[in-house]
Amino acid sequence: MSEKQTRSKTKIEPDAEKKVLSTLPKRHIFFIEGKHAESGDIQIEKMRHPGTGESSFFVFSKxxxxxxxxxxxNEPHRSWFIDETVCSNGKCNLLTPFDPMLFALFYLYKNCSDKAMPLNQIRDDDFPKTTEILEKLADDMILKISDRKGPEDLRAFKFNKDKTLAWLALKTELLIKTLKNESIQVSENAISANYIKEEKDEHFEEDYLRFASGIVGSYIPEQLKNELLEYLNVTETVTSSKRKSLQPPKDATHTNKKVKVEADTSIISPPPGVKEKKETAKEKAMKKAAAGTKSIASFFKK
Amino acid sequence: MSINLELSQSQLNDPKTNDIKLHYMPASIQGDGAANVDLFFNNYTAEENGVMRNTFRGHSLEGCKFTVPNTHKGLIFQETDTPLDENTNRVFKLAGSFDSFNYWNYDKAPSKADAFRQMWDVVSVAEAMSADISMDDIEKEMERRKKKTEDSKEKSEP
Incomplete structure (x- = not known):
């Protein structure tokens, strides 16, 4: 009894995390484009993320x-050994290119849907750098999602939904091409690395579209995202049920239905009987082993 | 608030800062300080068919060498004073750079399914997302769209 009490005491202690033994300053691991790193200091700024609307970090390289x-x-339970030292900060920061037009889209959609507004009047009190960033964008870029109103030097624009949806649809198309070229796994549930190879792309075409539009959608306001999904004809439910049917049913009884499902998933259809049961057990083990793995989509949720 | 990453070029190109031995460990370690990594860890690394094995606090580890994709460079920054006020600008100073390190998993072999490896897919996704789209293409897409909606209208009105 007394032993139990001491154990729970040490667990509850609120300062536990602060008691990190530090004899060295805090260190941070970054992965930065080689060319970018060679060009001098890098300034990281806080901006409003165009997808979530929350504060997020961006770099504007001069x-x-x-x-x-x-x-x-930020995977839980990670840390670094750096030469003969320990670094408790197990996070990694990866810098990737970003289209600043997505900032413009966020603010034009918000402020200039009904009436045109000069760029220098668009402000975000929480993020004072916003106006400066928007003003840096070239007119011919901004005109891809908007129409000019008034004289050229006023730089006033009105949001154009048709242009924007076309622009976003083309972005999605480009992204699908990349996902295919790089053979990035797009299905919602990562089952196992060995399992991925078996997927043939015919009936995953829809998965690609859903995945790519999901990524593009995570960088634009929610309402606009729904309009994009409608534009691209992406429905939420169809493939998720398809995916479910690909997985063996939970109970291991031999039914006709089950044999059918198995034949669909493997390239060489397994002969019915003993071998089939073996295959199912293997798949189950694979699924179990990969229970903790995440789909790439999880990194885009901010 | 901003964070300034100080990248002194002479330091970046100094072979001394480039020759850093790194391990990405699958454990939370509450501490920042010196440790006898060479003596108590590196000495016990065994390699067989490209898979490295070692143990940490009695837990078996499986690892591999991870080479940073050649588009990127691994950099270590050091923050001497963390300001208490959230709005103060922070300064990170370069403490070293690396092109590869040892990646360790607890109780499972490193594979494509590792979250860390999948993180790198973000790079090609981001490149596609930030590619420029020409006004011509946008106009063509709008044209195509217009036709499509007109066609479907005609079909619905026999």
Whole structure:
């Protein structure tokens, strides 16, 4: 009894995390494009994320004239050994290119849907850098999602939904191409690395569209995302039931239905009987082993 | 608030800062300080068919060498003073760089399914997402769309 009490005491202690033994300053691991790293200091700024509306980190590089998004990889229970030292901070920061037009889209959609507004009047009190970033964008870029109103030097624009949806649809198309070229896994549930190879792309075409539009959708306001999904004809439910049918049913009884499902998933259809049962057990083990793995989509949720 | 990453070029190109031995450990370690990594860890790394094995606090680890994709560079930054006020600008100073490190998993072999490896897919996704789309293509897409909606209208009105 007394032993139990001491144990729970040590667990509850609120300062436990602060008691990190530190004899060295805090360190941070970054992965930055080689060219970018060679061009001098890098300034990380807080901006409103165009998808979530929350504060997020971005880099505006003066030397490469590009914008980067800072992705933070934060798997629980990770730390680094750096030479002869321990680094308790197990996070990684990955810098990837970012289209600053997505900022413009966020603010134009919000402010300029009904009436045109000059760029220098668009403000975000929480993120003072916003106006400066928007003003840096070239007119011919902004005109891809809007129409000009008034004289050229006023730089006033009105949001154009048709242009924007076309622009976003083309972005989605481009993304699907990349996902296919890089053979990035797009199905919702990562089952196992060995399992991925068996997937043939015929009936995964829809998975690609859903996945790509989901990513593009995570960078635009929610309402616009729904309009994009409608534009692209993406329905929520169809394939998820398809995916479910691909997995063996939970109970291991031999039914006719089950034999059919098995024949669909494997390239060489297994002969019915003993071998079939073996296959199912293997798949179950694979699923169990991969229970903790995440789909790439999880990194886009901010 | 901003964070300034100080990247002194002379330091970046110094072979000394480039020759850092790194391990990505699958454990929370509450501490930042010196440790006898070479003596108590590196000495016990065994390699067989490209898979490395070791143990940490009695737990078996499986690992592999992870080479940072050649588009990117691994950098270690050090923050000497963390400001208490959230709005103060922070300064990170370069403490080293690396092109590869040892990636360790607890009780399972490193594979494509590892979250860390999948993180790198974000790079190609981001490149596709930030590619420029020409006004011509947008106009063509709008044209196509217009036709499509007109066609479907005609069909619904026999």
């Amino acid at each position: 030397s490469t004239n590009k914008v980067y998004e800072v992705h933070q990889f």
